[in-house]
Amino acid sequence: THFGFQQVPVNEKASKVADVFHSVASKYDIMNDLMSGGVHRLWKRFTIDLSAVRKGQRVLDIAGGTGDLTKQFSKLVGSEGQVILADINSSMLEVGRERLTNLGLTNNIEYVQANAECLPFEDNSFDLITIAFGLRNVTDKDKALRSMLRVLKPGGRLLVLEFSKPTNPLLEKMYDTYSFSLLPKMGQLVAGDAESYQYLAESIRMHPDQETLKDMMKDAGFVRCDYHNMTGGIVALHKGIKP
Numbered sequence: 001t002h003f004g005f006q007q008v009p010v011n012e013k014a015s016k017v018a019d020v021f022h023s024v025a026s027k028y029d030i031m032n033d034l035m036s037g038g039v040h041r042l043w044k045r046f047t048i049d050l051s052a053v054r055k056g057q058r059v060l061d062i063a064g065g066t067g068d069l070t071k072q073f074s075k076l077v078g079s080e081g082q083v084i085l086a087d088i089n090s091s092m093l094e095v096g097r098e099r100l101t102n103l104g105l106t107n108n109i110e111y112v113q114a115n116a117e118c119l120p121f122e123d124n125s126f127d128l129i130t131i132a133f134g135l136r137n138v139t140d141k142d143k144a145l146r147s148m149l150r151v152l153k154p155g156g157r158l159l160v161l162e163f164s165k166p167t168n169p170l171l172e173k174m175y176d177t178y179s180f181s182l183l184p185k186m187g188q189l190v191a192g193d194a195e196s197y198q199y200l201a202e203s204i205r206m207h208p209d210q211e212t213l214k215d216m217m218k219d220a221g222f223v224r225c226d227y228h229n230m231t232g233g234i235v236a237l238h239k240g241i242k243p
Ligand code: SAM
Pocket: 017, 021, 062, 063, 064, 065, 066, 067, 068, 086, 087, 088, 089, 092, 114, 115, 116, 117, 131, 132, 133, 134, 137, 138, 139
């Protein structure tokens, strides 16, 4: 075990993902800013705004990593509310916990090592669930979506922030060049780790596009599913409601 979080059994894809995030955890925040030119902050800001989270609510930030979203939710739900930062990876969770604790956010955040495919929470227990740049790493996405549906309260919403398919072919071409040649080089230069960033590019290309993910959410049982493209579809924010 790392840092006393409970270990979970993993399959091959999961163990690859685990290696990647153990390896990048300490450099994760700086790499995020570098690779996206800081734009990930805007994508996250938009997600927070759309979440419409209010005081006293219970929020689950699954695959929450170093806690960018949790940090904002913690301020929004106040002391009567609660935010759970859940992640499968103990290194990411530890970086997140240390970072948010250092910011003095201690009264309403809990840290849980958990797999999105089998969330260890009660049925109908969250007003909002977010998964940001996490779903593409999950082995069984359908299972994860159903697990999220189960723990949401009726009327509660799921927000999935994830890389998607650029809507313009020229942009797609440029973006492909960027992710497959520049990204691994930056990973090597800054984090001494080209392989993890090669994985990142591959996982982005493999991830379902806008309409496919929307259909997957419907199939899992979400209603009023819709999405909003950002930065020309490089990223999309999907929304679904538990009936
Ligand atoms: N949400 C954060 C953000 O937007 O900055 C972190 C995103 S990071 C790219 C992806 C995170 O997903 C990693 O922390 C990784 O450990 C986590 N993850 C991967 N597979 C997971 C799973 N099956 N269940 C829960 N978390 C998972």
